[in-house]
Amino acid sequence: MTLSEQARNTTPLRKEVPIDKSRGLWITRRDFLSLTGWLAVFAFLGTALLGTIRFFFPRVLFEASPVFKAGFPDEYALGEVSSKYLKSKQVWIVREEEGFYALSAVCTHLGCTPRWLETENKFKCPCHGSGFHLSGINFEGPAPRPLERIKIMLNENGELVVDKSVKFLFERDEWGKPGSFLKV
Amino acid sequence: MVTMEKIKRTQLYRSIFRHGYKDTKPNRMHQIVSNVFLHLHPTSVWRHATEIRYTWGMGGITFLLFIVLTVTGVILMFYYRPTAEYAYADMKYLEHDVPFGMFLRNMHRWAAHLMVITVWLHMLRVFLTGSYKPPREFNWVVGVVLLVLTLLLSFTGYLLPWDQLAMWAITVGTNMARATPFLGHEGPFGPELGMKPDNDIRFLLLGGTQVGPPALLRFYVFHCIALPLLAAIFMIVHFWRVRKDGGISRPSEKE
Numbered sequence: 238m239t240l241s242e243q244a245r246n247t248t249p250l251r252k253e254v255p256i257d258k259s260r261g262l263w264i265t266r267r268d269f270l271s272l273t274g275w276l277a278v279f280a281f282l283g284t285a286l287l288g289t290i291r292f293f294f295p296r297v298l299f300e301a302s303p304v305f306k307a308g309f310p311d312e313y314a315l316g317e318v319s320s321k322y323l324k325s326k327q328v329w330i331v332r333e334e335e336g337f338y339a340l341s342a343v344c345t346h347l348g349c350t351p352r353w354l355e356t357e358n359k360f361k362c363p364c365h366g367s368g369f370h371l372s373g374i375n376f377e378g379p380a381p382r383p384l385e386r387i388k389i390m391l392n393e394n395g396e397l398v399v400d401k402s403v404k405f406l407f408e409r410d411e412w413g414k415p416g417s418f419l420k421v
Numbered sequence: 422m423v424t425m426e427k428i429k430r431t432q433l434y435r436s437i438f439r440h441g442y443k444d445t446k447p448n449r450m451h452q453i454v455s456n457v458f459l460h461l462h463p464t465s466v467w468r469h470a471t472e473i474r475y476t477w478g479m480g481g482i483t484f485l486l487f488i489v490l491t492v493t494g495v496i497l498m499f500y501y502r503p504t505a506e507y508a509y510a511d512m513k514y515l516e517h518d519v520p521f522g523m524f525l526r527n528m529h530r531w532a533a534h535l536m537v538i539t540v541w542l543h544m545l546r547v548f549l550t551g552s553y554k555p556p557r558e559f560n561w562v563v564g565v566v567l568l569v570l571t572l573l574l575s576f577t578g579y580l581l582p583w584d585q586l587a588m589w590a591i592t593v594g595t596n597m598a599r600a601t602p603f604l605g606h607e608g609p610f611g612p613e614l615g616m617k618p619d620n621d622i623r624f625l626l627l628g629g630t631q632v633g634p635p636a637l638l639r640f641y642v643f644h645c646i647a648l649p650l651l652a653a654i655f656m657i658v659h660f661w662r663v664r665k666d667g668g669i670s671r672p673s674e675k676e
Contacts, residue, residue, distance in 0.1 A: 293625055293628070294620065294624065294625065295628060295629075295635070298619070298629055298630065299629075299633075299634075299635075300629055300630060300631060300633065347593040347596055347597075348592050348593055348596040349589060349592070349593065364589070364593070402618075
């Protein structure tokens with residue numbers, strides 16, 4: 238008798254218990270317990286995983302509020318590109334003849350902070366050389382789209398209020414929308 | 422000499438050193454097999470495996486650099502605090518005042534740069550010698566994972582000096598995460614799925630909407646704990662697979 242024949246002839250260690258189908262249960266006790274056990278294990282692991290993922294999204298952010306007051310309109314000279322809030326808020330406030338608009342000072346290439354070059358009348362990014370017109374439209378360098386405009390409005394005291402959480406994108410035709418330009 | 426012989430016969434000595442240095446083939450094999458660190462290594466090595474012109478030794482050099490980085494990294498952790506107030510000052514302190522601080526920091530820095538290079542060279546060698554072909558195709562995939570982990574280790578370590586270069590490198594790097602499909606708030610289908618600057622994948626990476634103190638802490642934990650641990654696990658599999666897939670690859674005429 239070869240080894241494999243021997244293996245085939247040996248009786249199984251555990252005797253198969255015939256299942257009595259006539260009792261009408263759709264699942265055996267063993268399968269039911271096994272299934273419940275596994276469900277419990279995966280329910281636990283899944284809940285733990287979801288909780289852990291949620292853990293990494295904090296409820297409170299210790300960051301500056303996206304809304305800030307930017308003084309009164311008459312503090313801005315006509316045609317001025319104000320860098321007053323560049324360092325603290327990454328925003329330029331531009332005073333044109335007809336009113337105000339706020340530009341996000343985040344380069345649309347890879348997120349550096351461009352500079353306003355007064356003599357050359359353009360915004361220029363020091364990282365990769367992207368250039369933008371006064372309006373925010375890109376015209377040189379790798380930036381793929383214009384600078385983003387930011388919501389600017391007046392509060393009841395007549396102060397300028399800028400809300401960085403609301404953006405207006407030129408390529409989505411949003412520069413005409415209310416809030417993208419403040420008529421004075 | 423008699424005393425030495427006496428010591429060697431004690432139970433204490435024999436419980437620690439089970440094998441002498443007797444230069445016989447079985448004894449040399451025992452030395453490898455019964456040592457927890459050496460047993461990952463085969464008991465005997467093919468002559469072709471030591472042929473530097475074929476393997477360039479790049480995998481081994483990369484592993485050596487990983488060990489150098491682990492040791493120097495752990496040492497640097499004794500002085501470096503990953504908070505916005507202290508990180509930059511601690512880096513300067515390490516460079517200028519801590520004895521051998523400059524040396525260890527530079528060792529860590531150069532080894533990190535070098536490791537990225539040697540990983541690429543190792544990959545190039547494996548590609549040129551066709552060592553990615555069956556039965557080694559699984560190990561190629563493990564290797565690609567290790568390459569990504571190496572790059573992520575390099576990237577996360579970049580933020581830790583907390584200087585202008587670090588800030589902007591991470592600003593630019595994580596801005597790419599905005600454009601992740603489905604998971605980024607500027608990526609395809611991101612906004613449709615409700616992604617905003619304060620709940621997308623970039624937010625998860627930074628722990629905020631901008632590169633700030635939470636980002637520094639997160640990158641520190643990734644850099645010092647999570648990524649090295651993952652890399653170590655994948656390295657164990659990688660080395661094991663080299664052996665199990667027929668040993669280090671060799672020119673076909675020596676197969």
